[in-house]
Amino acid sequence: MAAVADTYADPVHIAVIGGTGLQHLPHFEHVATLNVSTPWGAPSSPISILHHPSPTSGRQVPIAFLSRHGLHHELAPHEVPNRANIAALRSLGVRTIIAFSAVGSLREEIKPRDFVVPDQIIDRTKGVRPFTFFEGGFVGHVGFGDPFDEGLAKVVRKCGHSLEGEGVRLHDKGVVICMEGPQFSTRAESNMYRSWGGSVINMSALPEAKLAREAEIAYQMICMSTDYDCWHETEDVNVAMVMANMTANAKNARHFVGAVLDELTKEEHGQQVLAKHLEGQSKFCVSTNEAGRKKEAVEKLNWLFPGYFETTKDDL
Ligand SMILES: CSC[C@H]1O[C@H](OP(=O)(O)O)[C@H](O)[C@@H]1O
Ligand SMILES: Nc1ncnc2[nH]cnc12
DSSP: OOOOBSOOOSOOOEEEEEOTTOSOOTTSEEEEEEOOOBTTBOOSSOEEEEEEEOTTTOOEEEEEEEETTTTTTOSOGGGOOHHHHHHHHHHHTOOEEEEEEEEEEOSTTSOTTOEEOOOEEEEEOOSOSOOOSSOSSOOBOOOOSSOSOHHHHHHHHHHHHHTGGGTOOEESOOEEEEEOOSSOOOHHHHHHHHHTTOOEEESOSTTHHHHHHHTTOEEEEEEEEEEOTTTSSSOOOOHHHHHHHHHHTHHHHHHHHHHHHHHHTSGGGHHHHTTTTTTTGGGGOBOSOGGGOOHHHHHHHHHHSTTSSOOOGGGO
16 A cells, blocks of 8 residues: 655645544545644644545545544543644644534434434533633633534535435434533433433533634534433443444444535535635634733744734734
């Protein structure tokens, strides 16, 4: 097998973050493996650049693939370096992320192996994960009322429905409960989440989605149900159950991601893929005036957003 390159010259606009059971995307042409370092450390894994032919132009479109828990699932949910992941992807040019996640179902009608395109999140993480780029002498606040990107969600839903004949079952909306873990929930918690209107539960939607929003990247998660958590009368969730359902449905998961990439690489989605609707929002979300900005914080943010921010008065 030919060795792949360790650099890639062109900007890469679309990324897939793979979760449990989706640690790589086979059947795509792997053209480069990038080891990116960021001011927030190294990402979870090297970033693979894959070539995907656009169905409209035939042009080979580069896609970045990152394995959330590392190449061998060695990172627990609270150990995932989310800031490095999002910053590294943005530095390559990424403005659209499709994030894949194995989730527990909190609803009878969401059966194991069903897919969900969620539209809301409830945060049950415990503050142990770094969750913002705006800190250390540089305060900023971005809107997060709709944590996923609705334009991207429309594309993803259309692709999911187009695969229904092939056995994909899709729920168009849902509330993800993002818990801290790594232990699964208690039965009391699981029932409480149901009473809150939760549809599915995982340990990874946050802070990934928040950081993508701060980085002006359109972000949509595709969830695949792997179990009924522990509220249901069936056997309580365990890793073997999650992996068995993930493996059994891996073909559908790959088809789903492939269909989304087919669609997103069409020219008609060019503006959506570049997330033009988010461009510049982080430049204007800042509360700290120039005199109060710390040099180190400004340097880090300028790495993420080249040219966005003035240096502090101390540097002049
Ligand atoms: C192995 S079960 C719990 C694990 O599965 C999910 O991972 P991911 O979201 O990366 O697919 C969940 O969030 C937990 O991290
Ligand atoms: N029941 C569950 N709880 C939290 N994360 C999960 N990922 C898959 N199943 C899960």
